Amino acid sequence: MPRTPPSHPEVSHPEASRRAVLGAALAGLATPALAQTPWPSRPIRIVVPFPAGGGTDAVARALAERLAPRLGQAVIVENRAGSGGAIGSEAVARAAPDGHTLLMNGNNIATYPLIFRQLGFDPLRDIVPVGMVAVAPIVLVVGRRSPYRTLADYIAAAKAEPEKIDYASAGVGSANHFAGQLLSQAAGIRLTHVPYRGTAQAMTDVISGNVASAILTLGSVTEFLRDGQMRVLGVAGPARSRLAPQVPTFEEQGVRNYDANIRYLLAAPRGVPDPIMQRLGTELAAVVQDPSLEALFNAQGFEKLWVDGPATARTLREEFAAWAPIARDAGIEPQ
Structure with a gap:
């Protein structure tokens, strides 16, 4: 459809035109300045x-x-x-x-x-x-006097007596807590969760045998593994940790799809x-x-x-x- 001509002719106003040109010029100067505001400009x-x-x-x-x-x-x-x-x-x-x-x-x-x-x-x-x-590798650890020498021992005992074996974590809803629940599901067992306020007391109680096991980061227990106070049964993730290549993954030991790192x-x-x-x-x-x-x-x-x-x-x-x-x-x- 052809465009209908305006009923009144359009009139050009010189002053308005000058203002428009000046505004456009100022905008053209301001935009690059804003775009070039340095970052970071403070700590x-x-x-x-x-x-x-x-x-x-x-x-x-x-x-x-x-x-x-x-x-x-x-x-x-x-x-x-x-x-x-x-x-x-x-x-x-x-x-x-x-x-x-x-x-x-x-x-x-x-x-x-x-x-x-x-x-x-x-x-x-x-x-x-x-x-x-x-990444902080997650490991399952037990005390040095624990009867569980391997992950297979641990899982067999948990299946024989559901909920008897407990594990410590850094608290309800912590990454360690979720890791323990994932282990229960992946291995087909039922563990009892013992929440702590942080990991220090949890490690002490694993070493003393007050709690059967703990799911913690490898870095937090390295010293106790080195001096023999703890034993690690497995590391989470698709591959062995470069920090402890001698420790087998859960996957290698038959627990599929266990990555809680x-x-x-x-x-x-x-x-x-x-x-x-x-x-x-x-x-x-x-x-x-x-x-x-x-x-x-x-x-x-x-x-x-x-x-x-x-x-x-x-x-x-x-x-x-x-x-x-x-x-x-x-x-x-x-x-």
Whole structure:
């Protein structure tokens, strides 16, 4: 259909035209200036939602030291502990999405909706991973006087007397707790969970025989394995740990699909501009390849790992879907 001509002729106003041209020119000058705002423009905070001295804190501090010179700004680690990591994680989710506030946490952040009823953020939506950087192998350990010499001994005893064998973890809803429930399901046994407030007392009670076993990180028990106070029955994951290559995996010993290892990731609030996320990802990937970082990680009980942000986000979604039925079967309810 032909366009209907206007009923009144259009009139050009010189002053209006000059204002329009001037406005366009100013906009053209302002846009590049905004686009070139330097980042980072001030120190960067990496929030660790756990107390200082733990595994997450150690990984964050190692990264901060190496990221700072690459980014040209100080990188400060801030510990904001409480509610199993939820308080500090929520603080980051609510922070300004300008790339100056980041989160260091484990992949078990995906289980938060399964254990916290009043969670003030969605960890799968409001936190955007930059990348996964390290893994802490999970192991099943018993005391040196334990009758269980192998994983086969342990599983046979658990099948003979369901719920008689107990295992210690770092608390209800912890990564260790979920790992124990996954072992029960994967091995077809029923274990009794004994939650502790952290791992120190749990290790003491395993050594003394007050609790039959514990599911802990390899790094946290290395000293006790070395001096013979503990015995390790298996390591989680698809392959043996480079930190203890003599320890067989659960898979090798007949327990299929048992991967409960803790993987550490750096993340940002949702909404950080793509160029900043890309820069963070590039610098983080370079830091992870630093030989000095690998040596430090190994000494602390971690193995280096690099998974980029989008792949890490997919992994977290998959883990939530995988852990949800395990939490339901174990009677783990949001508190």
